[in-house]
Ligand code: SF4
């Protein structure tokens with residue numbers, strides 16, 4: 001710490017930090033355009049000039065390091081004169097189109113111009129015009145407004161990890177543009193809108209909608225992944241009009257993924273379920289809430305309660321539900337005596353799952369020196385977790401991936417394309433080497449395992465690292481050796497002092513587990529329910545053609561004539577109306593208060609930004625009234641916060657897991673991993689139009705290498721399980737990786 | 751897209767920089783590739799150079815569009831690179847450019863019908879002391895006048 005003087009005040013600062021960081025901390029305002037606290041310093045706009053005593057010329061505050069005894073003036077004549085001069089230069093070419101500019105009212109240039117600009121321009125020549133470039137459906141460009149601060153360029157280079165924008169030309173001809181005709185494709189691209197200080201890059205879906213001051217900004221939490229990014233929902237007359245990022249260094253720093261930013265568009269989709277409906281003699285009838293709930297209760301009475309057959313009732317929920325919703329629903333079911341409760345819908349075999357515990361805090365991820373990613377396309381599946389790991393790699397960590405495909409990583413990854421059936425064997429090989437080195441006894445199942453080049457390398461990498469993380473991803477969820485992989489990873493972590501991240505179930509799945517939204521020992525899981533002879537179901541926001549692994553079985557179980565199905569849904573869906581007897585419209589994301597639990601176990605609560613459309617109601621209210629009608633005790637909640645108080649008293653049951661390891665071999669000629677493409681992972685996303693026409697939203701491929709295609713007698717003009725074939729050599733042999741933006745090919749997957 | 755000959759030249763430039771800094775050779779690489787492609791760089795050629803040097807296409811494009819010695823449109827056998835920066839401008843460059851255009855019957859950026867000459871306006875070439883000036887090939891011509899221009903241009907074959 002040294003002492004310096006700013007505008008006559010004594011201030012403590014670290015030597016070497018930049019003047020602007022100190023003035024920001026001390027709330028002394030210094031105008032700036034190119035400086036951004038999370039980006040490198042370019043010192044190109046010169047707006048931040050301040051007077052430093054002893055320096056002959058004014059110095060840019062963003063790139064002048066603090067030194068002992070410095071005396072800085074941010075407001076004296078010299079500083080202000082320089083700032084005004086820079087402003088005058090910047091305005092020479094800036095258009096005067098604020099009245100039609102979407103940035104108007106939240107424009108850094110406008111704000112600074114009010115303070116430092118002059119009323120009259122001394123520049124009478126023509127202003128330059130730069131043609132806009134079409135960079136995709138998410139970002140609107142108006143490049144005449146660009147002031148060449150290069151924040152967007154640096155964002156691409158430093159944060160998104162792909163340099164897509166650049167400054168071409170020179171002098172008066174200089175312009176910021178992408179090089180590739182496909183425009184901007186990063187999964188974090190929307191942050192360029194936030195960093196652009198002017199109206200050159202604005203939100204395309206929001207274009208010409210509203211002025212920033214007409215909207216209210218409501219803090220909220222994104223629920224599409226395991227991070228729970230902090231953001232603001234900006235609303236007007238009961239609609240979410242735009243989403244911008246919020247700051248939280250422990251969670252999303254200051255960035256949000258495009259998925260979190262643009263999903264709100266789905267809220268106003270015409271497919272929203274807007275009124276309660278009941279099915280009478282095969283015909284759907286729109287009714288009042290009390291009629292619908294009464295109908296639901298009567299149905300439950302008839303099918304279940306009168307015969308006291310709780311074992312024939314099942315409750316399933318989507319993992320996008322809030323903690324409160326999940327808690328209340330399991331409480332309702334358990335109060336009725338029902339133990340058939342599950343949120344794990346897309347798992348092939350629920351007795352064979354990845355049950356590894358996550359032991360790493362998100363913010364610590366950037367400090368690891370080694371990371372092993374198994375079965376995840378992190379960049380698209382968990383963009384903010386990937387961002388942290390990327391930071392670790394950039395500061396020197398080695399990252400290795402064991403994936404079925406050599407994905408497009410945005411940092412240096414040692415990638416080994418590996419068949420899903422080889423993962424358990426590979427981990428077993430690594431474990432054997434580690435145990436040998438530690439001179440520990442080998443368990444039975446390792447005796448026959450022989451080390452190979454790859455396992456030796458992996459073991460060495462792990463042993464050399466001081467702070468390593470093992471990451472298990474979504475592609476493992478239906479791996480034939482899931483449980484073994486989980487156990488092997490836990491053993492390896494123990495021997496190498498590694499931390500672990502289990503990313504196999506996303507959104508609010510960790511919360512669902514914590515809320516006990518899984519069957520206890522007497523209950524049935526999702527798959528068992530569909531095999532059993534059930535009489536009634538209570539379903540929370542479920543869309544069978546997307547959500548279930550066994551979608552055909554699920555559909556036929558739900559569609560049986562004598563099964564009474566109560567569906568709470570945010571969107572209407574043909575299959576849901578086929579099998580349901582009552583459909584209750586529910587509030588979606590941004591429309592309800594609640595809590596999300598992220599990978600750290602951090603609980604983040606949010607309030608409703610808008611109210612639900614039509615007759616739709618928040619789920620906690622629906623469940624509460626339903627419980628009251630069923631005369632169940634303990635549902636006297638006035639709001640969702642009261643539910644939360646109940647939750648903190650909830651004791652979480654821990655589940656016993658099979659700790660055995662089976663090293664199976666490949667059983668099929670060709671192995672297939674089926675994933676929803678990243679912008680199709682929940683129902684709101686599937687209705688977000690701009691996202692779905694973006695480059696990532698359009699991903700719909702069954703990737704395989706040429707030799708696999710030959711085995712399957714397919715060419716890149718064919719489709720596989722209804723998905724267009726992509727022949728690409730970065731795939732493991734005899735494997736297909738499907739990333740589909742369509743419904744599961746019902747019955748197509750075994 | 752890049753010929754073996756050009757690759758050889760690029761490789762030898764790469765060795766002049768520390769390992770992993772191969773993108774530092776971008777200027778010479780663009781030059782070598784341009785020389786083999788009618789003295790002109792297309793979008794695809796720039797991308798090919800970028801790929802060869804393992805750098806983003808836009809980063810190579812930034813370089814290729816910054817310097818005047820890369821051409822993005824067809825050019826004549828001789829390129830007259832006329833400086834129009836401050837010193838030359840103050841010494842009458844603008845009028846001389848008009849004169850040259852009239853004499854050749856082409857505008858800046860165009861090629862004479864016989865394909866012999868094209869004119870390009872460039873930024874300061876560091877010869878302000880002899881302003882106004884232009885460059886043809888490696889040769890600087892300074893203290894230009896209309897007569898001097900006529901004589902130089904008439905001598906071009
Ligand atoms: S587009 Fe915006 S962020 Fe990018 S350089 Fe221009 S003003 Fe800066």
Ligand code: FES
Pocket residue numbers: 031032033034035042043044045046047048049060061062063
């Ligand atoms: S903010 Fe300091 S030079 Fe741009």
Ligand code: FES
Pocket residue numbers: 833834835836837838839873874875876877878881883
């Ligand atoms: S301004 Fe023409 S050479 Fe310098």
